[in-house]
Amino acid sequence: MTSNNSALHPGSYLDQQGKYKGILGWLTSTDHKRIGILYLMCILVFFLVGVTLGGVMKLELLRPGEQYIDAQTYNGFFTVHGVIMIFMVVIPGLAAVFGNFFLPIMIGAKDVAFPRLNLFSWYIYLVGSGIAVLSQFGGNGAPDTGWTFYAPYSIDSNTNVTTAVLAAFVLGFSSILTGLNFIVTIHRMRAKGMTWFKMPLFPWSLYATAWIQVLATPIVGITLLMVIAERTFRIGFFDPSLGGDPILYQHLFWIYSHPAVYIMILPAMGVVTEIIPTFCQRKVFGYQAIVLSSLAIAGVGYLVWGHHMFTSGMSDFSRMAFSFLTFVVAIPSAIKVFNWIATMYKGSIRINTTFLYTLSFVFQFMIGGLTGLTLGSLATNIHVHDTYYVVAHFHYIVFGGMGFAFFAAIHYWFPKMFGRMYNEKLGKIGWAIVFSGFTLLYFPMFVLGLQGMPRRYFDYLPEYSVGHFISSIGGFVLIFGIIIMVFNLIRSARKGELAPANPWDGKTLEWTIASPPPLENFDNDVVVTEHPYDYK
Amino acid sequence: MQHENTHITSYRAHGVILVLLLFLTAITITVTWFDAGSLSVGVAMFVASIKASLVLLYFMHLKFDQLVFKVFAAVAFLLLAVVFIITFFDYLFR
Ligand SMILES: [Cu+2]
Numbered sequence: 001m002t003s004n005n006s007a008l009h010p011g012s013y014l015d016q017q018g019k020y021k022g023i024l025g026w027l028t029s030t031d032h033k034r035i036g037i038l039y040l041m042c043i044l045v046f047f048l049v050g051v052t053l054g055g056v057m058k059l060e061l062l063r064p065g066e067q068y069i070d071a072q073t074y075n076g077f078f079t080v081h082g083v084i085m086i087f088m089v090v091i092p093g094l095a096a097v098f099g100n101f102f103l104p105i106m107i108g109a110k111d112v113a114f115p116r117l118n119l120f121s122w123y124i125y126l127v128g129s130g131i132a133v134l135s136q137f138g139g140n141g142a143p144d145t146g147w148t149f150y151a152p153y154s155i156d157s158n159t160n161v162t163t164a165v166l167a168a169f170v171l172g173f174s175s176i177l178t179g180l181n182f183i184v185t186i187h188r189m190r191a192k193g194m195t196w197f198k199m200p201l202f203p204w205s206l207y208a209t210a211w212i213q214v215l216a217t218p219i220v221g222i223t224l225l226m227v228i229a230e231r232t233f234r235i236g237f238f239d240p241s242l243g244g245d246p247i248l249y250q251h252l253f254w255i256y257s258h259p260a261v262y263i264m265i266l267p268a269m270g271v272v273t274e275i276i277p278t279f280c281q282r283k284v285f286g287y288q289a290i291v292l293s294s295l296a297i298a299g300v301g302y303l304v305w306g307h308h309m310f311t312s313g314m315s316d317f318s319r320m321a322f323s324f325l326t327f328v329v330a331i332p333s334a335i336k337v338f339n340w341i342a343t344m345y346k347g348s349i350r351i352n353t354t355f356l357y358t359l360s361f362v363f364q365f366m367i368g369g370l371t372g373l374t375l376g377s378l379a380t381n382i383h384v385h386d387t388y389y390v391v392a393h394f395h396y397i398v399f400g401g402m403g404f405a406f407f408a409a410i411h412y413w414f415p416k417m418f419g420r421m422y423n424e425k426l427g428k429i430g431w432a433i434v435f436s437g438f439t440l441l442y443f444p445m446f447v448l449g450l451q452g453m454p455r456r457y458f459d460y461l462p463e464y465s466v467g468h469f470i471s472s473i474g475g476f477v478l479i480f481g482i483i484i485m486v487f488n489l490i491r492s493a494r495k496g497e498l499a500p501a502n503p504w505d506g507k508t509l510e511w512t513i514a515s516p517p518p519l520e521n522f523d524n525d526v527v528v529t530e531h532p533y534d535y536k
Numbered sequence: 537m538q539h540e541n542t543h544i545t546s547y548r549a550h551g552v553i554l555v556l557l558l559f560l561t562a563i564t565i566t567v568t569w570f571d572a573g574s575l576s577v578g579v580a581m582f583v584a585s586i587k588a589s590l591v592l593l594y595f596m597h598l599k600f601d602q603l604v605f606k607v608f609a610a611v612a613f614l615l616l617a618v619v620f621i622i623t624f625f626d627y628l629f630r
Contacts, residue, residue, distance in 0.1 A: 215612055219619075251623050302615065303622065315629035318622075 012419065012516040030115035033517060035122055036101030037417070040410075043097060044486070046088045046129065051479060053081040057458075058441075058475035061468045064460055074458030075144035076159070080136055082147025083164055087171045088129050090402050091260055094267035095213075096125070096178055098409050099206045101417060103182060105510045105517060106200050108191025108526030113184040121177040128170035135163035146456060148257070151238030151249035155230050162228055169224045172217045175263070179213030182206050191509075191526035197291070200508045200532040201284065204291050205270025208298040212259045212266075216302065220256030223249070247312055254305035262301040264398065265365075266294060268405030269336055272358050275412050276340050277533045278506045279355045280347025284533045286339045293332035293339075300329045310381045319378055326376035333369055337362060353427030354504075357408035360435050364400030368393060371446065386456075388467075389449025395442045407434070410489065415499030419516040422492040430488055433481030440474025508532050545594065553594045560587050581620075585613075 013033045020028055026038060057077050060069050069077065100118065104111055112118050136142045143164040145154045154161050186207050190199065226237045227249075236242030238249040277284045284290065306314060306322030340362055349355070371393040374380045384390065414422050448467040453460060460468060502511040509528075513521060564583050567576055593599040598609055 215615055247626070248623075251626070255619055255623075303618065306622075306626075313630075315626045317629040318626040321622075321625070 011518050012514065013519050014419070014516055015519075028119075030111070030119050031519065032100050032104050032111050032115065032118060033417075035118050036097050036099075038122055039092060039096040039100060039125070042126065042129065043089055043093060046084050048486075050081055050084040050089060051482060053077050053084070055475060055479050057081070058472040060458055061460070062472040063469070064462055064465055066459065069458070071458045072141070072144065075456070076136070076142030078456055079143045079146050079164070083132055083135075083143075083168065085398075086147050086260070087168050088125075088132060090264040090398055091171075091175060092125060092178070093264060093402060093406055094271060094409060095182070095206055095209055095263070096122075097406075098202075098271065098413065099178075099182060099267060102413065102510055103185060103203055103206055104189065105513070105521050106203050106508050107186065107189060108194055108509055108522065108528060109185065109189035110520045110522065112181050113188055114181050117177055118181055121174045121181070124170060124177070125174040128167050128172075128174060131163060131170060132167035135160045135167060139163070148253060149224070149227060150253075151227065151230075151244070151246045152240065154227055155239045155242075162231055165224045165227050169221055169228075172221045172224075175213050176217045179210035179217075182210040183214065186210075191528050193528035194526075197288065198528055198531055201273040201287070201290055201294075202267070202270040202508075205266045205273070205294050208294040209263050209266045212263050212298050212302070216256045216259040216263075219252060220260075223252040223256070226252075247309070247314060250309050250312055251305070254308045258305040258308065259298075259302050261394075261397065262297055264402040266297060268361065268402045269294070271405045271409040271412070272340060272361055273336075274506075274508065275354060275358045275408055276343050277535065278412075278504050279350050279352075279358070280344050281505065281535045282343055282347040282533075283531075283535050284339070285342035285345075286335075287531075287533070289335055290339050293335045296332040297329060300325065300332070304329050307376050307381075310378055311385045323376055323378050327373065330369065330373060330376075337366060337369075352424055353422070353431050354408055354411040356428065356431045356435075357404050357411060360431075360438075361401060361404040361408060364396050364404060364438070368396030368401055371396065384449050386454055387449035388445040388453045388455055391455050392442050392445035392449060395445070400438060400442070404438075407431075407485065412504070413510070414489065414492070415503045416510055416515050416517065418493040418496075419499050420492055420494075420496030421499050421503065422496060423488050426484065426488040430481055430485035433477060434485060435481075437474050437476075437478030437481050441471050441478050442474070444468075444471045444474070507534060545597075545600075549594065553590055557587055557590060 013031055026034055029035070056069065057074065060067055060074060100112070139160040140158045141160065143149075143157070143159045143161045145157055145159075145161055149161065149165060149168075154165070186199075186203060226235075229235050230237050230239060230242070230244070234242060236244040238244040238246050240246060273284060273290055304322060304325045306318055307326045310319055310323075371389070375384065375390065375393060411422060411427060414420075444467040448464055448471070451464065451467070453464045453467070499515045501513065501515050503515075504511070507530075509526065510517070560583050564580055567579050567583075570576070572579065592609060598606060
């Protein structure tokens with residue numbers, strides 16, 4: 001794609017820069033835009049690996065009984081699927097790809113505050129991902145604990161748990177450094193005139209996210225080291241037979257891993273908050289409410305981790321407190337949904353592929369959020385705990401939410417990133433298949449869960465056959481849709497129509513520069529006078 | 537970025553802090569000789585936080601830094617404290 005564009009857009013970031021040509025030029029570039037693209041490529045590859053693992057699991061679950069893979073292989077598959085999707089795809093996802101590419105542009109800066117550290121973060125990400133992939137091979141086979149690595153099983157399992165845990169530990173460093181970089185960038189690099197409350201909302205959401213990355217990730221880092229220490233030196237932190245406390249592990253793990261949900265969903269909300277005003281040509285409704293709700297989600301979201309532990313034997317007092325706080329954190333999330341709908345109200349809405357993905361985000365996020373309240377209340381949680389209901393709920397949030405926001409973002413910013421338009425017709429067909437596949441795949445899981453189907457089993461009783469059959473078919477439809485979408489994007493990046501600087505009539509700063517952006521984004525120093533969403 | 541107000545701490549001040557840290561370490565070790573039940577955790581944590589604050593304030597120059605960095609550091613530690621308190625509430629009521 002480099003050679004294709006250079007003839008038409010001289011001076012763009014896709015052209016050769018620095019002393020190296022081709023791939024080496026990319027691997028040594030500290031340009032935030034190139035680093036964003038590097039993350040995009042890696043994340044796309046790992047996403048497809050994760051999808052493949054999910055596809056094989058769906059194939060196995062198509063009919064009851066053992067078909068293609070045995071129980072132990074299945075355990076490895078869901079663990080690896082989880083580790084890849086959580087630590088390598090959705091947590092870095094939007095922040096590392098679109099945050100890197102667009103945060104500096106949207107605040108009128110030439111790069112992030114620490115460009116070399118930024119590239120270094122990508123290398124750490126690569127090393128961590130490499131270790132994660134290694135954990136699948138050799139030794140005593142793929143880890144079989146699930147991505148949560150619950151003790152004491154993670155202490156006793158003789159599979160490659162240590163390697164997988166080490167991978168998550170290393171990946172955490174990449175996340176912390178990216179967060180740190182973004183905090184400093186937002187504090188120090190904003191263009192002249194861009195006050196805090198003139199900053200667009202995607203950077204705001206990245207700011208809230210970055211604080212969670214910096215403050216929460218070290219806790220899981222230490223916890224994972226404790227697991228390694230306990231496995232290697234038999235120090236009794238978590239295993240009761242060594243004098244440890246398994247509930248302490250769950251506390252420490254979820255102190256990070258619940259906020260991690262917000263690491264992935266806050267930037268998703270930010271993306272959607274950028275897209276909706278553009279495609280409705282309306283000023284965003286309640287700018288300050290959106291900013292404050294992002295910060296509130298980051299703050300309160302830090303204190304709700306215990307809702308994952310209602311059946312673990314935690315004290316009653318803690319269970320009630322965590323249930324209450326979980327209901328509290330639903331309020332700022334709901335505020336955002338109302339803001340989006342109010343922004344659309346009376347707007348001149350243009351429906352295209354980007355906007356369809358955005359609408360499906362709002363729809364699916366609401367289903368995911370409301371079913372989260374079922375899980376957050378103590379009585380109903382006990383009924384559906386560790387069933388497919390939970391699996392459906394978090395896939396609605398993580399995939400239906402973050403994943404669809406990622407798809408919306410890649411379509412929205414595609415013309416800016418690659419200088420070409422995607423094919424609208426094929427894009428819409430892809431969306432329709434992805435959306436129907438998604439619904440067919442995950443909605444039946446709510447029903448299965450209510451009927452009592454437990455998660456993480458490779459087989460099931462005959463009464464669950466219909467639900468699993470529909471769900472598996474949905475999985476195959478979804479994979480087909482994803483293939484169409486990826487095909488459309490890759491083909492359009494090479495052969496699509498040339499994109500103008502501002503194809504969607506957006507108001508934020510990235511639309512004021514050429515597509516694709518020049519090397520240092522802006523020719524002159526930017527001075528901001530207007531509010532980011534001043535439509536008419 | 538340039539440093540407008542670089543503060544140079546004397547060797548003497550560093551030495552005093554070092555002695556203080558060693559003294560506090562001695563306390564931590566001494567406490568383990570007595571069995572004070574759940575109180576021993578509290579004492580150990582308290583001493584550890586004093587030590588961490590000393591390192592942050594003097595060795596890492598937080599004392600001489602701008603207000604915004606002090607606030608950031610304080611917020612981070614406050615959050616850590618809240619997380620500890622919430623976790624230990626579970627143990628208290630279990
Ligand atoms: Cu949670």
